[in-house]
Amino acid sequence: MRNAVKAAQWGERGGGYKVPWARDQADGKVACESTTFRCLRLFIRPSLFGLLVPAAEQANYWSTACGMLKLSCQLYPTSAEEIAAIVRILNANNETFAIKSGGHNPNQGFSSIDGGPLILTRELNEVIYDAASGTVRVALGNEWEDVIGALEGTGVTVAGGRIGDVGVGGLVLGGGLSFLSTQYGLVANNIGPTNYSIATLYTIKAHPQGQIWGGNIIYTPDKTPEILAAVRDFTEYYPDDKAGINITIELTQFGVIDMWLMFLFYEGPTPPAGVFDNFTAIAHLNTTESVINAAGLIRSIASQPIPKRLARKAKEMGGDLLDLDDDIDRIILEFDSSWLSTLDNKRMNAATQKLYIGSKNLVDQYQGQGKLTEAYLPLFANDAYYRQNYFGRLRTADFARRVRDEYDPTGFFASRTGGWKM
Ligand SMILES: Cc1cc2nc3c(=O)[nH]c(=O)nc-3n(C[C@H](O)[C@H](O)[C@H](O)COP(=O)(O)OP(=O)(O)OC[C@H]3O[C@@H](n4cnc5c(N)ncnc54)[C@H](O)[C@@H]3O)c2cc1C
Known part of the structure; x- marks a missing residue:
């Protein structure tokens, strides 16, 4: 078992919201205060970067x-060359900056920035299927729903995110868990060579795809022991590589609507008899999506099976930084917390740490007692909290250091952008 944690704040998602510090400007625009911006405007492409940005x-x-976080300016490069121009100018000043793809990473300072330029990849939106090579060229500004949408009618798909509006950029860099991972490994295992530092384009292996079956099941919390046993068995005896599950317990503020929410996936028009029996046999309620967004929702825990066969497939496909061995089944635990007021940030931060440290202690304790097998337990980057020791838990950390030293010898990206430090 591995534990990971995310922390996010509950609130508005999507456009239409104006940042508090720009509210007094009727047009919702903010003046740009960045040195990088001024240099770009003077020397590179004045037309591309306007004086005011939305x-x-x-x-x-x-x-x-x-x-x-109050960014100082937003840059929308449309090509790798324009990104290179931005990096050259950043190299000549000392502004800290951030790169944003889909904006789904909840850690402050990873794809968000206080007082520095934000580079947005959204204008890099190419999706080109090449039937001859069986690959898809995917630019990093895309969200997964753009990629899947562009492939509609081609008869192929790629191993990608399980929720449509997550960004291609961040998900792949963190490894990427897909509903197709038991068949094709992590998303990163399907990628061809790409740039380092600021990535702009992935060449992703295409896989044939026909119809997909999917469904939701809702359980009441009294079914917890049966559900946990079913998830455990499903992970160990994985009945069918084409099957995938995502199960989350949603815990509301006053325990009013606590429930388990399960998403079932099958790559085919209908799952063969028996594949999901362990789950459908447990008494459950009908799907009611409106319940999921109940106001006051504060915490959820997702259990994500990583069976041996997934680790095996990841190795067969070329391996990755996680370097999971395939002689043990794992379940990634993902803790999400949302809260309303920034006044609670400190308390929630402490609670989050207590939660993931406590879970890790339990795992260690069970291993000591022989209830759980001793195992390599790295963190899954896509679900990890900024305070967790990501590289400390990674047995490939030395390799990562060598790559960093080769491609970023001056520590430009390491020191000027957010994220875990080696
Ligand atoms: C609702 C939801 C569903 C999710 N589902 C899945 C899932 O199915 N599978 C899974 O594996 N994970 C999943 N995640 C986790 C998600 O993959 C990570 O949070 C990931 O970091 C988000 O990527 P992004 O591009 O949207 O985020 P961003 O916040 O834009 O970027 C994340 C990180 O990547 C860096 N980055 C982005 N683009 C580039 C680039 N071009 N070059 C260099 N660095 C870059 C950013 O600087 C930042 O550090 C989910 C998260 C959420 C909130």
Whole structure:
């Protein structure tokens, strides 16, 4: 078992929201105060970067907490060359900056920035299927729903995110767990060579795809022991590579609507008999999507099966930084918390740490007692909290350091952008 945690704030998601510090400007625009911006405007492409930039982008994060950081300017490069131009100018000043793709990472300072330029990849939106090579060229500004949408009618798909509006950029860099991972490995295992530092384009292996079956099941919390046993068995005896599950317990503020929410996926028109029997046999309620967004929702825990066969497939496809061995089944635990007021940030931060440290202690304790097998337990980057020791838990950390030293010898990206430090 591995534990990971995310922390996000509950609030508005999407456009239409103006950042508090720009509210007094009727047109919702903010003046740009960045040195990088001024240099770009003077020397590179004055037409591309206007003097005023829309504030709406700043609110376009999955976590409102990220949108609260006051970026100094937003840059929308349309090509790798324009990104290179931005990097050259950043190299000549000392501004800290951030790169944003889909904006779904909830850690402040990863794809959000306080007082520095934000580079947005959204104008890099190419999706080109090449039938001859069986690959899809995907630019990093896309969201997964753009990629899947562009492939409609081609008869192929790619291993990608399980929720449509997550960005291609961040998900792949963190490894990427897909509903197709038991068949094709992590999303990153399907990628061809690409740029380092600021990535602009992935060449992703295409896989044939026909009809997809999917469904939701809702359980009441009294079914917890049966559900956990079913998830455990499903992970160990994985009945069918084409099957996928995502199960989350949603815990509301006053325990009013606590429930388990399960999403079932099958790559085919209908799952063969028996595949999901362990789950459908447990008494459940009908799907009612409106319940999921209940106001006051504060915490959810997702259990994500990583069976041996997924690790095996990841190795067969070329391996990755996680380097999971395939002699043990794992379940990634993902803790999400949302809250309304920034006044609670400190308390929630402490609670989040207590939660993931406590879970890790339990795992260690069970291993010590022989209830759980000793195992390599790295963190899954896409679900990890900024305070967790990501590289400390990674057995490939030395390799990562060598790559960093080769491609970023001056520590430009390491020191000027957010994220875990080695
Ligand atoms: C609702 C939801 C569903 C999710 N589902 C899945 C899932 O199915 N599978 C899974 O594996 N994960 C999933 N995640 C986790 C998600 O993959 C991570 O949060 C990921 O970091 C988000 O990527 P992004 O591009 O949207 O985020 P961003 O916040 O834009 O970027 C995340 C990180 O990547 C960096 N980055 C982005 N683009 C580039 C680039 N071009 N070059 C260099 N660095 C870049 C950013 O600087 C930042 O550090 C989910 C998260 C949410 C909130």
